[in-house]
Amino acid sequence: MKSIKVGLLGLGTVGTGVVRIVENHQEDLFGQVGSPIVIEKIVVQDRSKARNIAVDGDRMTEDVWEVINHPDIDVIVEVMGGVETTKTYILAALEQGKHIVTANKDLMALHGTEILEKAKEKGCDVLYEASVAGGIPIIRTLSEGFSSDRITKIMGIVNGTTNYILTKMSQEGAAYEDVLKEAQALGYAEADPTSDVEGLDAARKMTILATLGFHANVSLDDLAVKGISQVTKEEILYGKRLGYEVKLLGIAERQDDLISVSVQPTMVKKSHPLASVNGVFNAVYVYGEAVGETMFYGPGAGELPTATSVVADLVAVVKNMKLGVNGQRAQAPYKEKKLKTDEQIASKYFVLLHVADKAGVLAQITQVFAEYEVSLESVLQQPNPSNPSAEIIIVTHDASKANMNNVLKHFEGLEVIHQIKSVYRVEG
Amino acid sequence: MKSIKVGLLGLGTVGTGVVRIVENHQEDLFGQVGSPIVIEKIVVQDRSKARNIAVDGDRMTEDVWEVINHPDIDVIVEVMGGVETTKTYILAALEQGKHIVTANKDLMALHGTEILEKAKEKGCDVLYEASVAGGIPIIRTLSEGFSSDRITKIMGIVNGTTNYILTKMSQEGAAYEDVLKEAQALGYAEADPTSDVEGLDAARKMTILATLGFHANVSLDDLAVKGISQVTKEEILYGKRLGYEVKLLGIAERQDDLISVSVQPTMVKKSHPLASVNGVFNAVYVYGEAVGETMFYGPGAGELPTATSVVADLVAVVKNMKLGVNGQRAQAPYKEKKLKTDEQIASKYFVLLHVADKAGVLAQITQVFAEYEVSLESVLQQPNPSNPSAEIIIVTHDASKANMNNVLKHFEGLEVIHQIKSVYRVEG
Numbered sequence: 001m002k003s004i005k006v007g008l009l010g011l012g013t014v015g016t017g018v019v020r021i022v023e024n025h026q027e028d029l030f031g032q033v034g035s036p037i038v039i040e041k042i043v044v045q046d047r048s049k050a051r052n053i054a055v056d057g058d059r060m061t062e063d064v065w066e067v068i069n070h071p072d073i074d075v076i077v078e079v080m081g082g083v084e085t086t087k088t089y090i091l092a093a094l095e096q097g098k099h100i101v102t103a104n105k106d107l108m109a110l111h112g113t114e115i116l117e118k119a120k121e122k123g124c125d126v127l128y129e130a131s132v133a134g135g136i137p138i139i140r141t142l143s144e145g146f147s148s149d150r151i152t153k154i155m156g157i158v159n160g161t162t163n164y165i166l167t168k169m170s171q172e173g174a175a176y177e178d179v180l181k182e183a184q185a186l187g188y189a190e191a192d193p194t195s196d197v198e199g200l201d202a203a204r205k206m207t208i209l210a211t212l213g214f215h216a217n218v219s220l221d222d223l224a225v226k227g228i229s230q231v232t233k234e235e236i237l238y239g240k241r242l243g244y245e246v247k248l249l250g251i252a253e254r255q256d257d258l259i260s261v262s263v264q265p266t267m268v269k270k271s272h273p274l275a276s277v278n279g280v281f282n283a284v285y286v287y288g289e290a291v292g293e294t295m296f297y298g299p300g301a302g303e304l305p306t307a308t309s310v311v312a313d314l315v316a317v318v319k320n321m322k323l324g325v326n327g328q329r330a331q332a333p334y335k336e337k338k339l340k341t342d343e344q345i346a347s348k349y350f351v352l353l354h355v356a357d358k359a360g361v362l363a364q365i366t367q368v369f370a371e372y373e374v375s376l377e378s379v380l381q382q383p384n385p386s387n388p389s390a391e392i393i394i395v396t397h398d399a400s401k402a403n404m405n406n407v408l409k410h411f412e413g414l415e416v417i418h419q420i421k422s423v424y425r426v427e428g
Numbered sequence: 429m430k431s432i433k434v435g436l437l438g439l440g441t442v443g444t445g446v447v448r449i450v451e452n453h454q455e456d457l458f459g460q461v462g463s464p465i466v467i468e469k470i471v472v473q474d475r476s477k478a479r480n481i482a483v484d485g486d487r488m489t490e491d492v493w494e495v496i497n498h499p500d501i502d503v504i505v506e507v508m509g510g511v512e513t514t515k516t517y518i519l520a521a522l523e524q525g526k527h528i529v530t531a532n533k534d535l536m537a538l539h540g541t542e543i544l545e546k547a548k549e550k551g552c553d554v555l556y557e558a559s560v561a562g563g564i565p566i567i568r569t570l571s572e573g574f575s576s577d578r579i580t581k582i583m584g585i586v587n588g589t590t591n592y593i594l595t596k597m598s599q600e601g602a603a604y605e606d607v608l609k610e611a612q613a614l615g616y617a618e619a620d621p622t623s624d625v626e627g628l629d630a631a632r633k634m635t636i637l638a639t640l641g642f643h644a645n646v647s648l649d650d651l652a653v654k655g656i657s658q659v660t661k662e663e664i665l666y667g668k669r670l671g672y673e674v675k676l677l678g679i680a681e682r683q684d685d686l687i688s689v690s691v692q693p694t695m696v697k698k699s700h701p702l703a704s705v706n707g708v709f710n711a712v713y714v715y716g717e718a719v720g721e722t723m724f725y726g727p728g729a730g731e732l733p734t735a736t737s738v739v740a741d742l743v744a745v746v747k748n749m750k751l752g753v754n755g756q757r758a759q760a761p762y763k764e765k766k767l768k769t770d771e772q773i774a775s776k777y778f779v780l781l782h783v784a785d786k787a788g789v790l791a792q793i794t795q796v797f798a799e800y801e802v803s804l805e806s807v808l809q810q811p812n813p814s815n816p817s818a819e820i821i822i823v824t825h826d827a828s829k830a831n832m833n834n835v836l837k838h839f840e841g842l843e844v845i846h847q848i849k850s851v852y853r854v855e856g
Contacts (some may be wrong), residue, residue: 020718021718025576025577025718028578031643031762031763032575032759059600089501135722137569137573140565140568140569140570140572141568144565144568144740144743145557145568145569145737145740146565146736146744147460147739147744148736148739148740148743149736149739150456163626215456215459222689231794276704288736290449290735291727291732291733291736291737292563292725292727292730292732293709294564294726294727295723295724295725295726296723296724296725297701297723297724298719298720298721299720299721302720304718304720305720307576307718308577308718308719309573309719311576312572312573312575312576312577314576315575315576323751323755323756323757328751329751331460334459375784376726
């Protein structure tokens with residue numbers, strides 16, 4: 001029986017997990033696809049490096065082209081990361097008719113359309129389940145499970161590092177900087193955490209989810225992105241008092257054909273299923289017109305969870321090979337992308353102000369909201385023990401982003417407002 | 429362009445939802461499959477009955493064979509329910525080469541193997557996503573999303589009626605009978621609620637999930653099943669005090685090749701994601717060796733959620749038709765079924781005893797646990813205001829079902845134990 005031969009690009013965390021699963025689950029994988037699956041060649045940067053896994057030296061190569069040009073290799077599994085160079089490799093492999101499984105969110109968010117078009121042209125599969133939310137099969141869920149529905153909202157906790165930090169800040173009342181250091185020591189955050197904490201990683205994943213969920217070609221530039229580096233423990237505490245948890249949410253919304261996608265720290269009502277997703281776990285909440293509320297929860301990263309998704313894609317590629325239908329299941333976006341303007345983006349807001357502690361201030365502030373047609377759900381005023389300002393926390397009803405920006409701009413010119421301390425989107 | 433013609437068996441709640449989605453989402457469905465999907469004929473019991481949906485009288489028929497034998501119909505969507513007669517229809521339709529989409533858990537739990545074998549023989553698809561957990565695409569998740577992993581545990585809240593009742597009992601301290609009546613008035617429970625409240629509905633769904641997750645032919649007879657009709661508000665209250673919520677859980681477990689499947693009211697630790705699944709919502713928790721903890725949450729029933737899954741299956745069938753690969757993706761169970769004995773089934777237990785309120789009783793009771801090698805995690809003794817017994821609540825560490833049964837049998841012969849009030853499995 002002919003075995004299916006795989007070329008693995010990269011033997012880092014996820015690559016190691018892929019080797020482990022393919023080798024340890026041989027019997028089960030055979031049960032699934034009816035052929036042995038063999039990792040024929042592995043591209044590494046340094047063959048002499050010590051590894052967490054025993055791999056025969058002959059199987060490793062430092063020459064990526066040896067694998068891409070290998071005549072016996074059917075499928076390339078790309079878990080090396082990187083964007084421009086990696087794209088060159090992937091396109092070259094597709095050119096040679098090899099199928100691709102990738103865990104590379106950066107590549108798919110930035111060049112997914114081009115890669116998928118090339119794949120279609122060459123009759124090849126490009127599967128990328130592992131690129132979003134690690135072990136959660138959310139890409140299959142959006143593209144197959146909900147193929148019958150019109151999805152109107154996707155909200156994701158899709159970055160484990162920031163969710164770990166926010167969870168710790170919430171549970172322990174700790175400061176951002178302290179928890180970040182701890183997360184770095186535990187390996188949950190990178191030495192340079194920028195991509196995670198500033199929301200870029202989440203933005204790339206949301207680009208992929210929005211494209212799939214809304215059938216329109218969403219690109220990274222379409223997203224408004226804000227990270228968690230300015231979130232304070234006080235804000236989290238105030239949120240909790242009002243019944244909210246702060247989460248870094250990716251939010252993709254559609255109304256008729258108008259869409260908006262953003263990433264920002266968000267006050268999530270405690271009764272919402274996303275509010276209790278803690279630690280490094282990920283979750284994606286999907287609202288469909290017909291299905292209603294659903295949520296998919298699991299590990300967002302890690303060697304074996306991410307490799308589970310990679311190998312599930314590998315199984316799908318092999319099944320397609322056996323049926324001769326590779327490259328024919330991918331769904332190109334068939335809708336024109338129309339973005340909402342700031343006038344059309346609506347949400348509730350949580351606003352924390354430091355104001356002069358004197359009569360008439362609250363009336364003046366609420367008057368500004370009224371002027372820009374932002375109605376208020378709740379208002380909490382309290383003395384601020386640490387300085388002579390009073391604190392006012394306001395939660396609005398649904399307001400347009402444009403109106404809210406006008407309110408904030410107006411506030412900047414008001415003498416009684418000492419500081420606009422925080423502005424959060426509110427969900428749930 | 430040739431349209432895909434569907435015969436719909438049944439125009440009840442789910443059937444109505446299917447008609448609505450297929451008609452309202454024509455454009456989106458076309459985007460998915462590249463052909464119009466048309467519901468050509470609908471089988472109803474009574475054509476003259478008033479409907480919630482406008483359907484042209486010509487499309488309705490009371491003769492199921494007219495649809496099964498209709499030469500232009502490609503796919504039969506079965507949402508009429510029933511088992512034996514329905515099986516006859518499905519097998520006859522397969523015999524004629526028609527693909528099947530069904531929401532019928534009873535049919536699939538009892539005759540799934542036979543139906544899937546016939547489908548394979550005839551090169552037809554039989555898809556049944558809607559048969560378990562309504563709008564949650566859990567069947568796809570198990571069979572495709574986790575195809576690479578070895579699933580070791582599936583725990584499901586797969587019956588919305590009982591979850592609604594238990595949630596209300598927990599949140600309002602209400603009695604079972606009162607909440608059941610309310611659920612019946614709201615249409616959440618049937619006039620004869622037996623199948624739901626005694627766990628049979630959940631058992632059928634767990635049979636399907638265990639078969640898929642463990643690749644072995646689990647049958648309904650293999651399950652130990654207990655419902656919620658004996659659950660009291662006092663037990664729920666005591667559970668809450670110790671940090672548990674009572675949920676009707678289907679639990680399918682695998683260790684090496686040994687499996688066990690059961691349905692029972694279970695004390696679920698509040699920190700477990702299943703504990704906060706409330707009301708009529710369903711959720712399925714899946715633990716895989718590689719992926720770890722995951723959970724899938726959504727509406728378990730209802731017109732449009734269930735129809736979402738039915739129509740997603742219909743989309744999958746049509747895509748397979750276009751590729752000419754119908755009947756080739758289903759995975760027959762490839763593992764021999766080996767059931768755990770009571771000695772091999774292990775779990776924690778919650779035991780509530782009414783005992784004589786005198787010295788030495790607790791010592792006598794804990795001695796019995798020790799004798800059968802059941803070790804204890806926590807013991808709580810309190811006076812019982814309503815009668816002369818004292819109450820003892822014991823939570824054990826993992827114990828075998830056989831040992832636990834021996835303990836309970838021994839208790840029955842002890843004079844100091846007035847009543848074994850409740851025994852719950854504990855999870856989380």
